[in-house]
Amino acid sequence: xxxxxxxxxxxxxxxxxxxxxxxxxxxxxxxxxxxxxxxxxxxxxxxxxxxxxxxxxxxxxxxxxxxxxxxxxxxxxxxxxxxxxxxxxxxxxxxxxxxxxxxxxxxxxxxxxxxxxxxxxxxxxxxxxxxxxxxxxxxxxxxxxxxxxxxxxxxxxxxxxxxxxxxxxxxxxxxxxxxxxx
Ligand SMILES: CC(C)(COP(=O)(O)OP(=O)(O)OC[C@H]1O[C@@H](n2cnc3c(N)ncnc32)[C@H](O)[C@@H]1OP(=O)(O)O)[C@@H](O)C(=O)NCCC(=O)NCCS
Numbered sequence: 001x002x003x004x005x006x007x008x009x010x011x012x013x014x015x016x017x018x019x020x021x022x023x024x025x026x027x028x029x030x031x032x033x034x035x036x037x038x039x040x041x042x043x044x045x046x047x048x049x050x051x052x053x054x055x056x057x058x059x060x061x062x063x064x065x066x067x068x069x070x071x072x073x074x075x076x077x078x079x080x081x082x083x084x085x086x087x088x089x090x091x092x093x094x095x096x097x098x099x100x101x102x103x104x105x106x107x108x109x110x111x112x113x114x115x116x117x118x119x120x121x122x123x124x125x126x127x128x129x130x131x132x133x134x135x136x137x138x139x140x141x142x143x144x145x146x147x148x149x150x151x152x153x154x155x156x157x158x159x160x161x162x163x164x165x166x167x168x169x170x171x172x173x174x175x176x177x178x179x180x181x182x
Contacts, residue, residue, distance in 0.1 A: 004110045009067035019077040020048035032136035078102045081111035091129045120171045131164040143167040
C-alpha cells in the first residue's frame with residue numbers, strides 16, 4: 001500500500017469489479033485502450049473480473065501489477081496506475097487510467113509519481129517504459145511531465161494491432177531529475 005496526498009494505492013480486489021466495469025464501459029476512457037473497450041456493462045463486468053484476477057496473479061508471481069487508485073477522502077475507486085512486466089520490450093511498463101469525472105485534477109500524475117518512485121527506488125528497476133497510442137495527448141503530456149522521453153514507434157498487438165509510441169525513463173535520468181534530493 002502507498003499513500004499519496006490524495007490517493008491510496010493498493011491491489012485491486014473483488015469489490016472493485018463494479019466501479020472498474022463502469023470505467024471500461026465509458027468509451028472516452030477506453031478510446032486509446034482498445035483491449036479494455038466493452039460494448040455494454042455486462043461485457044465490462046467480465047473484463048473487470050478478468051483484470052482483477054490477472055493482476056492478483058501478477059502480484060503473487062511477479063510482485064508487480066497496477067494498483068487500484070482510491071481517494072483517501074472516501075475510499076472511492078477512481079482508476080488504476082502502476083507497473084507491469086512487458087517481456088517483449090525487456091522492460092517494465094507504466095500504465096494509468098482515471099475515471100472521466102476526475103480528469104484534469106492531477107490525480108494520474110500524483111499516482112504515477114508514486115509508481116515511478118516505487119519502481120526505481122524500492123525495486124531498483126533500470127528503466128520504465130510507457131506505450132501510448134497516437135492521438136492520446138493526455139497520456140503523452142503525462143509521460144513528458146514524468147520525465148519520460150519518446151524513443152520510437154513499436155508494433156503492439158494487444159493495442160489493436162497498430163503502432164504505439166514508446167516512451168522511456170531510465171533510473172539514471174530519474175535520479176538525476178531528483179537533483180540530489182535523495
Ligand atoms: C491519461 C489520463 C490517465 C490522465 O489523467 P489525469 O488525472 O486527467 O491527468 P493529470 O491531471 O495528472 O494531468 C497530467 C498532465 O497531462 C495534462 N493533460 C491532462 N489531460 C489532458 C488532455 N486531454 N490533453 C492534453 N493534456 C492533458 C495535464 O494538463 C497535465 O500536464 P501539466 O502538468 O503540464 O498541466 C486520463 O486522461 C485517462 O484516464 N485517459 C484514459 C485512459 C488512458 O488512455 N490511459 C493511458 C493509456 S496509454
